[in-house]
Amino acid sequence: MTIGEFLTQYAGAFFGFLGAALAAGLACVGSAKGTGIAGEAGAGLVSEDPSKFGKAMIMQVIPGTQGLYGFVIWFLAQSQIFAANAAAPLTVAQGLQYFAACLPIALGGLISAIAQGKVAAASLNILAKKPDDWSKGMVLCITVEFYAILSLLASMLMIINISA
Numbered sequence: 001m002t003i004g005e006f007l008t009q010y011a012g013a014f015f016g017f018l019g020a021a022l023a024a025g026l027a028c029v030g031s032a033k034g035t036g037i038a039g040e041a042g043a044g045l046v047s048e049d050p051s052k053f054g055k056a057m058i059m060q061v062i063p064g065t066q067g068l069y070g071f072v073i074w075f076l077a078q079s080q081i082f083a084a085n086a087a088a089p090l091t092v093a094q095g096l097q098y099f100a101a102c103l104p105i106a107l108g109g110l111i112s113a114i115a116q117g118k119v120a121a122a123s124l125n126i127l128a129k130k131p132d133d134w135s136k137g138m139v140l141c142i143t144v145e146f147y148a149i150l151s152l153l154a155s156m157l158m159i160i161n162i163s164a
Contacts, residue, residue, distance in 0.1 A: 012090030013081060019099030019106070020077035023155065027070025027109025034063025034117025041121035045128050055127055055134055062141045063117040066109035069152040073105045077159050094162065101158035108151025116144040 001009075042056035077098055084090055090098075123137025 007092070009089050011092045012095030013085050015092065015095030016081040016090055016098035017078065019102030020074045020081065022099075022106040023077065023102035023109075024067075024070045024074035026106040027073075027113065028067040030110035030113030031064045031067030031070075034066070034113035034115075034120070035060050037114070037117035038063055038120035038124070041124045045124050049128070052127055052131070055131075056124060059120045059124055059127070059137065059141070062120050062138070062145070063113045065145065066105075066113035066116075066148045069148060070105050070109045073102055073152065073155045073159065076156065077102055080159060080162070097162045098159065101155055101162060104151040104154035104158070105148075106155075108154075109148060112144055112148040112151065116141055116148070119144055 038060040042060050045056050046053045081090065081098060084094065119141050120137070123134075123140055126137040127134040
């Protein structure tokens with residue numbers, strides 16, 4: 001098999017799977033970092049007032065959604081890549097389309113999860129000082145979530161519209 005034949009056979013799928021892997025991987029890295037940031041702040045609060053564990057846990061979980069979004073895009077992309085590749089090898093152009101389609105959630109998930117973790121950690125101050133107003137911190141976190149959802153939708157719409 002020549003290099004040209006090898007690239008024709010596998011390069012398209014390689015780029016597509018690389019994009020899918022980055023979507024899941026980077027979004028999960030962001031979620032791990034974001035939930036870690038919020039968890040550290042939550043641990044400090046709970047050490048002072050264990051009765052606030054449930055609400056602190058909710059604030060910690062919020063930055064974890066981006067990892068889930070990245071996994072959804074990974075699943076959608078790899079399912080379509082396998083299906084398309086079964087009929088005929090993906091072209092490099094098609095593989096690059098999948099790669100590009102996965103970038104919004106890969107990068108958006110990474111960055112927004114970390115930012116959301118910081119907002120969640122800061123919002124735990126509301127829970128500590130004014131427990132009745134803790135939902136205001138959730139609203140602040142949801143503002144960041146909106147951009148993660150936009151990233152998810154951008155990737156999803158792009159993947160759905162790739163013609164194989």
